[in-house]
Amino acid sequence: MNRYKLAWVFAVSITIACNTATEKTAITDSAGTAAKGSYAYDAAFLKQHTSQVLELSSTDGNSKILLSADYQGRVMTSTATGDTGTSFGWLNYDLIAAPEKKKQFNPVGGEERFWMGPEGGQYSIYFKGGDSFNIAHWQVPSFIDTEMYTVVKSDNSSATFSKTASITNYSGTRFDIAIERTVRLLSKDQLAATLQTTIPAGVQFVGFETNNAITNTGTADWTKEKGLLSVWLLGMFTPTPATTVIIPFYPIPNARSFITDNYFGTIPTERLQVKDSILYFTCDGKLRSKIGLSPFIAKPIAGSFDFQKNVLTIILPQVNKNADYVNSKWEMQQNPYKGDVINSYNDGPLADGTQMGPFYEVESSSPALALQKGATGTYKQTTCHFMGNYDVLKQLAKQLLGVDLDTIKK
Template sequence: MNSVIKYCIASSSLVLMFSCNNEPGKKNTTTDTTAATHSYSYDKSFLKKHNEGAFELVSDDSTARVLLSADYQGRVITSTAEGNDGTSFGWLNYNLIGGAEKKKQFNPFGGEERLWLGPEGGQFSLYFKGGDSFNINHWQVPFLIDTFTFSLDQYSKNSATFTRKAQLTNYSGTVFDISLERTINLLSKDNVATAISTNIPANVKLVGYETINKLTNTGKEDWTKEKGLLSIWLLGMFTPSPKTVVIIPFKPVANARTFITDNYFGEIPADRLQVKDSVLYFTCDGKFRSKIGLSPAIAKPIAAGFDFEKNVLTVVIPEVHPDAPYVNSKWEIQKEPYKGDVINSYNDGPLQDGTQMGPFFEIESSSPALALKQNETGTYRQVTCHFTGDYNSLKTMARQLLGVNLDDIKK
């Protein structure tokens, strides 16, 4: 793998959000136990109390529910597979959502799928102004994907579409006139089975949704690699338990290990990251800050997490285009700005001063770099599902989907 990818201290929001949103010595007042035991009804009531744009999609039998917010850019806040009193799968930043003030650089409200745009760093960055040094003091999340409210254009019991137009300028001075459209569809059990190409046992409960994310070049010029391209970036924040493991299969190509970046925040202990010949296991208990990334050269269109404490299987189905360019978010002027990751996972953990925003864990994915001509639209789809119920049934699903034995991982 190219050294720019292998050793980049790439992005995610998360390394930054800790630095700019936690006061030194002040710990999150939402404890691990409290956050982990909040029901969906609690989170729904909490969000609606503080967020006018909150509403939900509901299945015909009322068990599968997805909570959305127009105020937070059409974000999927959380979901459940067991009705109002079921487990809430998304992580919410209760202190920030319920607080009176917004942060200047970034507002990490949480949510199990939010829409961002890349790249974060480099000469084509959307998060740094031209001439500024690449450090935390100059980093700024564009208001479009942080505090702007999106318009709710269409809404039904199981679908919602949000839109927003804006203008962005990258580090090199290229101006992008854009239109964003984001549709969230609640999926039926049959839809989910089709999406994952796997039978779902009768004793397994589920919630699944697809997001269709569209970026349109509404400007007067075509977008080119030389002036910088944009990507659609989806980030999901989920509630962990002490026994949560992220499972990511990959193509068993020669030297596959070199296409996996694991040193974003320093070395990950061997007991927390195990890389086999075609799958990796990443401990995501919210207790040790670490991050991994997979190149499109080896990534498969699937990433998953399993919570052995609650028997919850989370499956994310992104798009992967092995031969396409992906934006690089390294915080420096880059030699190869189109050699980035397609799938990432982040595990939250305490900083050196003891502060912590979560706990949560993330699964992220990105579209290829979009070289859009005038009035052309790029579309990126992703499916997210949560399954809960009988362990043996979930074990069978995990073997079919991921090629792994949950018993082996549990040991």
């Protein structure tokens, strides 16, 4: 018998008892009423409000992930403890249920979405040539925002999505692209091998790997002089007042200069603590702030710990310290290929008091893709969550991140 099963998300009976996001919503399935924040709630909600949702599930039904073809093969959410368990991905329920899409950007959420960089600068694909680098002119390309992807194939543990697109950057260079994105649910043995550790008995887990392939289908090579693209993966998660992002780095001389922390103004010291080889970033959804690490110091790992729900999240990007990375700052750049490889964003209220989330993000980027015509570049990332006894998770965090969770608690 195969270890994993793939099923279209089960049909459910849904009762909506709300007119606004602040009122209570009841979603009912065969097991009764699913609580908001549970995986079953999100599965039912997405089934109602999107057209093609796929579910990957372990044989015991504990490890599950939801994928959406409507949203570019996005991993919408996951659980480590079955249908009634915590749903790890942040979802924008109002926007997903809205009858019309937004013109500029549709932040529907999801714990890993496929985007491409650079965002800003003379090689940006989010601004038209000659426009000012401000929010009024910022436009997310439709092929990573509103366009549906084709489900190429699926088996009992994975699904592959595809899309072709064309985009012109700020400098006028056209890119013809073929995208293929495969999402694979990982077994305990596969995840342990990827992490190069043993997953302790009694710890509940879910893990998935994405493989993102980009092919240059145009008639010209992609060159640094005309602009390059990158794969950009962003995970949106639900914050709590006790959530901390933890990012280890190599303690080279002057390492602090390779950490960007002023994307949205100065971050208070109590919210960002940078030690010799690790940083702690408060991600409670209460202050808009962002950090980034250069490939010169970044390790191929980042994580977070939610002390309120006792959840350890680990993300494994690929890092190449000798490669060029696109720069996404919203300005004409002197160094367009000295960008970040790992980022983290904490959502918070805007100046007018409105707020998109709350959520927090952990992001990573591939190197700049200097692809000859017909060539393909790939980028992989693994995301996993662990729940269980605090002392056991503390040991796991020490092994993977080199951090003592008790220190963060204090």
